[in-house]
Amino acid sequence: xxxxxxxxxxxxxxxxxxxxxxxxxxxxxxxxxxxxxxxxxxxxxxxxxxxxxxxxxxxxxxxxxxxxxxxxxxxxxxxxxxxxxxxxxxxxxxxxxxxxxxxxxxxxxxxxxxxxxxxxxxxxxxxxxxxxxxxxxxxxxxxxxxxxxxxxxxxxxxxxxxxxxxxxxxxxxxxxxxxxxxxxxxxxxxxxxxxxxxxxxxxxxxxxxxxxxxxxxxxxxxxxxxxxxxxxxxxxxxxxxxxxxxxxxxxxxxxxxxxxxxxxxxxxxx
Amino acid sequence: xxxxxxxxxxxxxxxxxxxxxxxxxxxxxxxxxxxxxxxxxxxxxxxxxxxxxxxxxxxxxxxxxxxxxxxxxxxxxxxxxxxxxxxxxxxxxxxxxxxxxxxxxxxxxxxxxxxxxxxxxxxxxxxxxxxxxxxxxxxxxxxxxxxxxxxxxxxxxxxxxxxxxxxxxxxxxxxxxxxxxxxxxxxxxxxxxxxxxxxxxxxxxxxxxxxxxxxxxxxxxxxxxxxxxxxxxxxxxxxxxxxxxxxxxxxxxxxxxxxxxxxxxxx
Numbered sequence: 001x002x003x004x005x006x007x008x009x010x011x012x013x014x015x016x017x018x019x020x021x022x023x024x025x026x027x028x029x030x031x032x033x034x035x036x037x038x039x040x041x042x043x044x045x046x047x048x049x050x051x052x053x054x055x056x057x058x059x060x061x062x063x064x065x066x067x068x069x070x071x072x073x074x075x076x077x078x079x080x081x082x083x084x085x086x087x088x089x090x091x092x093x094x095x096x097x098x099x100x101x102x103x104x105x106x107x108x109x110x111x112x113x114x115x116x117x118x119x120x121x122x123x124x125x126x127x128x129x130x131x132x133x134x135x136x137x138x139x140x141x142x143x144x145x146x147x148x149x150x151x152x153x154x155x156x157x158x159x160x161x162x163x164x165x166x167x168x169x170x171x172x173x174x175x176x177x178x179x180x181x182x183x184x185x186x187x188x189x190x191x192x193x194x195x196x197x198x199x200x201x202x203x204x205x206x207x208x209x210x211x212x213x214x215x216x217x218x219x220x221x222x223x224x225x226x227x228x229x230x231x232x233x234x235x236x237x238x239x240x241x242x243x244x245x246x247x248x249x250x251x252x253x254x255x256x257x258x259x260x261x262x263x264x265x266x267x268x269x270x
Numbered sequence: 271x272x273x274x275x276x277x278x279x280x281x282x283x284x285x286x287x288x289x290x291x292x293x294x295x296x297x298x299x300x301x302x303x304x305x306x307x308x309x310x311x312x313x314x315x316x317x318x319x320x321x322x323x324x325x326x327x328x329x330x331x332x333x334x335x336x337x338x339x340x341x342x343x344x345x346x347x348x349x350x351x352x353x354x355x356x357x358x359x360x361x362x363x364x365x366x367x368x369x370x371x372x373x374x375x376x377x378x379x380x381x382x383x384x385x386x387x388x389x390x391x392x393x394x395x396x397x398x399x400x401x402x403x404x405x406x407x408x409x410x411x412x413x414x415x416x417x418x419x420x421x422x423x424x425x426x427x428x429x430x431x432x433x434x435x436x437x438x439x440x441x442x443x444x445x446x447x448x449x450x451x452x453x454x455x456x457x458x459x460x461x462x463x464x465x466x467x468x469x470x471x472x473x474x475x476x477x478x479x480x481x482x483x484x485x486x487x488x489x490x491x492x493x494x495x496x497x498x499x500x501x502x503x504x505x506x507x508x509x510x511x512x513x514x515x516x517x518x519x520x521x522x523x524x525x526x527x528x529x530x531x532x533x534x535x536x537x
Binding site (some may be wrong): 164166167169170171172173174175176177179180183184185188189263264265 | 351
């Protein structure tokens, strides 16, 4: 039998999916064991049990000085920056994408500009943002917006252009104005794509957020990681990394569920 | 003056002629089938009738009106595919034929209720009331085209344009769709243009069958000349011409002949 025709049964599929996770855990545990055996004070690969203890401490115990639980404070600060930036980007890209996709006049006006804009490396603009917007929240949110909006805009404009011409003609023969075509034909069909775009760009958004927080911040998940790096606190860093990964995973899952619930027609053909 | 007037229409893309010198008169209520080889400009002609494109030369008018610059409610259309909105349910697709004509795109309150009732009546008429809540993607090809025709007719266009509407359907469904379309036409008396690849279908449904072809052919540059209407057939009465000529020209009726008495006389 050819390899391309060989698919796993359900239990085997679950087992195969678990293999990489288990392998990484075992490799880490073994490496940590070896280093700790050589030097019990080693900080580079803390034992899994140490990480667990640190995690429990970080999630439940308050800061000695202020009494606040820093991890939750960091999470709140980072998530509000991230979601704020993503929400602004999504709204901007939706409006510009629809206008560029539907109106040839605006396509001529903006598509070249957006294409050039999306080539600017956003992180190179970070110093400018800090100079212009200061070190507060604004510059971090603006970095996320600048980082992901051009890509989302281009993709959404393309999606609008991908709507079959027949549908636009049909809507016109039913008497639809440009506004009605935008609101009732184009918008409902690009909204699922908008959510897919948000899911795709969340990774970049995290990257820009953590980069901005690493450079200048007083609170935030990225800030904390780079802060404790000075003390080689690998257990704290790893806890934060796992926590960020979990947050990203949950956000992605929530968006997927939203897409399924909100756009039942997408799956009607399946 | 005829209902639809096409006068010396030319269309070219980037210097390549697609159709040339097309002149046509169609009376209200006629069903015109358009046939021809692939790439001979049948669909281009339909798009011109739809005002989706504007000809480089010539005019097309409906009922003596102005030359249209963009598609509108006057001219309904059904394409081979993508004719219904995938994000609307079957009923919403029919309601959209009324709702899209408003300023906001939505109907509210009493207007919405009555529109839904009318939509349900139309769905019952086209045999789709049992799937009113479903999305088009879950319907068969024949059902989708029935929905597309129902949607187009709900907007009450003066001309219905069909671009190979049954091209993607299996033969059995196709025959059902022919009956369906024939019935609807008997009810609405609408003027219909249909582009088809299927000659049998074109003659079965049409009152007139137009053939598009290139009358001029340059062997060095096949794209130089466009196609035009090269033949026209009267497809009424099973394609047999002159079946009603006596109604039109009563003077041609044979006169009552005198009794052939002389023949009976002995010589």
